[in-house]
Amino acid sequence: MPSTYSRTDLYAEVQQFYARQMQLLDGGAFEAYAETFTEDGEFRHTPGREPARTRAGISAELHEFHKRFDDDPVQRRHWFGMMNLEPQDDDTIRATVYALVVTTRPGGKPAIAPSCVVYDVLVWEDGELFNRSRRVEHDQLFGSAAAAS
Amino acid sequence: MPSTYSRTDLYAEVQQFYARQMQLLDGGAFEAYAETFTEDGEFRHTPGREPARTRAGISAELHEFHKRFDDDPVQRRHWFGMMNLEPQDDDTIRATVYALVVTTRPGGKPAIAPSCVVYDVLVWEDGELFNRSRRVEHDQLFGSAAAAS
Amino acid sequence: MPSTYSRTDLYAEVQQFYARQMQLLDGGAFEAYAETFTEDGEFRHTPGREPARTRAGISAELHEFHKRFDDDPVQRRHWFGMMNLEPQDDDTIRATVYALVVTTRPGGKPAIAPSCVVYDVLVWEDGELFNRSRRVEHDQLFGSAAAAS
Structure with a gap:
């Protein structure tokens, strides 16, 4: 983290980062979304699915996933909220964040599908924030996973 | 923008501004909502509808719209989130913000209707934020507009 | 409020406080949630129900309520948003905040139930934020209450 940054700066900075990042995703700008990860970044958007790795891998995974x-x-529309930030001693930031995907089809009513918790590790590189990793857990799988374990 | 303001200050300031502004709207305080716009402000809340102009015009439009x-x-309840702020060279701020309108009727379950993207131009006047303009796009019209174009 | 704190610091601090607090609640950590209140704190989560008082009382109330x-x-998942903060002359902070409870059952679709407005009084103790009181109003009861009054 830049040495002059306060906890307040960090909080605003991460909110702005997430807003831009997820607007890119919702706008279909998958390459630009992948560039918000570090070069060796890791992204697991669906439980049980192998994580995508590297920017090229994340972009490819998104193109594949969106074929549906x-x-x-x-x-x-990806909404992030209730952002709990825990700066770590190694200058990374752990972020535990609620997420909703709000979907709308032409003429239809919006629906939430799904409700998730996002576990991010964020890092600073040259004064800019990047995702080193992102793991997304889905609430509708939570109960069954807990029941099965 | 006041010269001592940082990007962090701006982010918090706009969040507070939106919270107060939309609580006024949801509380039916249409004149007070209109006063969060500049005197020559422009407000288009529904695609295809002529924008309302000036504070008096915005207030009148809201009274008319809410007759339904x-x-x-x-x-x-108007929820704004995923707030992407882009300060411009002319000291205005472009804000691209997701919005949900959550509606509840007595005894009923809340519903989202609609999911929107809000495009704002914000300006500082005497150290206070105002909307110079607001344009709201609705997601349920997006696909049909895209299909028609 | 610590004397070096700005309005911006406060805004970020309260967001972080709410994120951690409500993640504790959603994770079933009722004692830890109760400790985010002052020792003499008051919590009324459901209209018409007697408020819970003191940390022990709040924790007991939550265990009782969650038996269902x-x-x-x-x-x-408790989402707070549209956070309107009004610092008071006595160094407390009035917060008027929208809240949604997003519920998901295994294999099911998320639903919002209910949509609320949270009225908090927050205080600083030894540089940390606490709830002195919290009152939650539910939107689905609003119309009927208004009609009945």
């Missing part, structure tokens, strides 16, 4: 929407004119 | 709720005891 | 979920593997 090719014939489905859905508008997805 | 006269016999409908709905409680609306 | 003993055989119901629901995951609840």
Whole structure:
């Protein structure tokens, strides 16, 4: 973290980072989204699925994943909130964040699908924030996983 | 922007501004909501509808629009989030913000209607923030507009 | 409030406080949640219900209230947003905040139940934020209460 940064600066900075990052994703700018990760970044958006690694890998994974929407004119909006930041001794930041995906189809009513918790490790590189890793857990799988364990 | 303001200050300031502004709207304080715009402010809340202009015009538009709720005891809550701020060279701020309108009727379950993106131009006047303009795009119209274009 | 704190610091600090506090609640850490209140804190989560008082009382109330979920593997997520902070002359902070409870059951779709407004009085003790009181109003009761009054 830049040495003049306070906890307050960090909080605002991460909010702005997430807003831009997820607007890129919702706008289909997958390469630009992948560039918000470090070069060796890791991204697991769906439990049980192998994480995507490196920017090229994350971008490829997103193109693959979004094929399901090719014939489905859905508008997805990723909302992050209730952002709990825990700066670590090694200058990384652990972020535990609630997320909702709000989906709307033409003429339809918005629905939430799904409700998630996002576990991020963020790092500073040359004064800019990046995701070193992101792991997303889905609430609708939580009960069954807990029941099975 | 006041010269001592940082990017962090701006982020907090705009969040506070939106919270107060939208609580005024949801509370039916249309004149007070209109006063959060500049005197020559412009407000287009519904695609395809002519924008309202000036504080008096915005207030009149809101009174007109809300007549539909006269016999409908709905409680609306405007949520703004994922706030992407881009300060401009002319000291205005472009804000691209997700919005949900959460509606509840007595005894009923809350519903989201609609999911939107808000495009604001904000300005400082005498150390206070105001909307110079606001344009709201609705997600459920997005696909059809895109399909039609 | 610590004397070097700005309005911006306060805004970030309260957001971080709420994120941690409500993640504790959603994770079932009721004692830890109760400790985010002052020793003589007051918490009324449901209209018409007697407020819980003191940390021990708040913790006991939460254990009692959550018995209804003993055989119901629901995951609840409390979202706070549109946070309107009004610092008072006595160094307390009035917070008027929108809240949604997003609930998900295994294999199910998330639902919002309910939509609320949270009225908090926050205080600083030894540089840390605490709830002196919290009162939650539910939107689905609003119309009927208004109609009945």
